[in-house]
Amino acid sequence: MKTTIAEVHKYVDQEVTIGAWIANKRSSGKIAFLQLRDGTGFIQGVVVKAEVNEEVFQKAKSITQESSLYVTGMIKVDERSPLGYELLVTNMEVIHEAVDYPITPKNHGTEFLMDNRHLWLRSKRQHAVMKIRNEVIRATYEYYNQNGFTKVDPPILTGSAPEGTTELFNTKYFDEDAYLSQSGQLYMEAAAMALGKVFSFGPTFRAEKSKTRRHLIEFWMIEPEMAFYTHEESLKVQEEYVSYLVQSVLKNCKLELGVLGRDTSKLEQVQAPFPRITYDDAIKLLHEKGFDDIQWGDDFGAPHETAIAESFDKPVFIIHYPTALKPFYMQPHPEREDVVLCADLIAPEGYGEIIGGSERIHDYELMKQRMEEHDLDPAAYDWYLQLSKYGSVPHSGFGLGLERTIAWISGIEHVREAIPFPRLLNRLYP
Template sequence: MKATIAELPKYVDKEVKVGAWIANKRSSGKIAFLQLRDGSGFVQGVIVKSDVAEEVFQTAKSITQESSVYVTGTVQKDERSPFGYELLVTNVELIHTSTDYPITPKEHGTEFLMDNRHLWLRSKRQHAVMKVRNEIIRATYEFFNENGFVKVDPPILTGSAPEGTTELFATKYFEEDAYLSQSGQLYMEAAAMALGKVFSFGPTFRAEKSKTRRHLIEFWMIEPEMAFVEFEENLEVQEQYVSYVVQSVLKNCQLELKTLGRDISKLENITAPFPRISYDDAITFLHEKGFDDIEWGDDFGSPHETAIAESFDKPVFITHYPTKIKPFYMQPHPEREDVVLCADLIAPEGYGEIIGGSERIHDMDLLSKRVEEHQLDPETYKWYLELRQYGSVPHSGFGLGLERTVAWISGVEHVRETIPFPRLLNRLYP
């Protein structure tokens, strides 16, 4: 019976054949232990010299790290194993011998590991992070599909900047200038006017020269957009979605979270509703905490967000930011022209902003005015303005950064571990 490591619990006391790589090994004169991985999981294979042919035991003793094998053995329960099972091996067939594998069980520097990212992905820790990432993606599709959203794919090549920023990667689109998308939001607004509730999931690019542990040049965004949804309801969807994703990871990635040493008690508390603090109150709070460098009208940096988040044991919404520091398309507060109906969701434990969202301007005249005030080309945004010309409605949306969310839920320090092949300020290899 051929099986994957993840399937072994179904075959207790039965013989199976597993294709695997040797993650590690140790042996004595009478017994050998092979740490096996096959992509679906990790399991220990135990080979007792007296129970196998001499050549099988010698193969097990001499086999090298990351060599590929077919292993035949009987599945047994093992309470000492994190996986809960082990394989009592009766035969080892060598497929390919790996020599001088560069990533050994010893400690390696970050730059070395990043240079060997194509191999580092094989490690137990990186495997666990990627499984958590996969579960977040799976739960995302499940949540939005179950709540009546339609998946829509916005373009990656665009002719303009969605947020009017200059931090874009420019390219030539035949005779025209084009940019790699930094957000699919404007296109998702068009899709919402056609399909009601929509979401996208795809890569985005920011030419931001930042080296912090929270930043990537290329990252993935989940961007829902909803017609007939105003500010408060938008926040409710966000907290329900984040709660759903966290609880799904807790349910389906217990072994991975244990591998990562994650304190799951901090995740078990992540259920809606989430606390909220206005930008005004956040400024007052920061002044009370000794942050004299921040004034009303300034955007928050990482230290400010962390200080605010530390006062809560759940993600916290910071709402109603000043109009002048937010993009042109955000709906003004009905009673205050100086702030907009927006919110950033700040993750606990110093992981920073994971969601930015707002109610969008639905009045044609006001949006035209904002385009002019931000010195944007009306012709470039003509199609976007037309969404308000033909049956405009109140609508809202948000964007969740996948990698920051993976970092927070899995408990890893740097976002470079949360994407298979990170693109950083000085890294385009491998």
């Protein structure tokens, strides 16, 4: 019976064949232990000299790391194994013998591993992170499909930018300028006016010359927009969605979280509702914590976000930022002209902002005024302005950064491990 490592629980005390690679091995005079991987998981193969012919045992002793093979054997329960099972090998058929595989079980530097990212993905740790990424993606589609959202795909090439062009990649679109999208939000607002509740899930690009552990040049965002939703209603969707993601990973990725050594007790606390703090009170809190230099009107950096998050045991919303700090499209606070109806969701444990969202301006004259104040090209944004001219309604939305969310849930230090092939300030290879 041909099967996969993920399915071995169905074949206890039965003989199966698995197509696999050798992740690692060790052997003594009478027994060889093969760490096998097949993409679905990892399992230990045990080759006992007295129970196989000499040719099979010699193959087990000599086979090299990352060689590929078909391995046949009996599935046995093994409570010592994280998987719960092991393979008692009876036969091996080598498909391809790998020679001088560059990533050995010893420690390697980050740059070396990044140069070999195409191979580093095979490691147990990276496998675990990618499986958690997949679960976050699966749970995202499940959440929005269950809650009446329609997926809409905004363009990646755009003629304008929702938050200015200073951090955008410019390219030629035949004889005119175009940009790689930094957000699909404006297009999602148009989609919400047609379909009510929508979400996008796609790549975005920021030409920020940043080297922090929170930044990527190319990353993926989930961007819902909701017609007839207030800022308050949007916050409830955000906390329900993030809670759903975390609980889904806890339920379906126990093995992977264990591989990463993640403290799941902290994740178990992530259930809606989330605490909220105004920007005004956040400034006061930072002053109490010794950040004397930050003043009202300043944006928060990573140390500030971390200090605020340390006061809470769940993700925390920072609400009502100063108008001057935020993009042109955000709805003013009804009682204050100096702040807008917006929120950033700050993850615990120093992972920073994972969501930015707001209620959007739906008044035509105010939108026109804000666009003029931001010196936006009227011709490039005319289509967007028309959204507040023809049947405008109150509406709200947000964007969640996939890789930051994965880094936080996984407990990994840097977002570069949360995406298969990261694009960083000085890295376009492989």
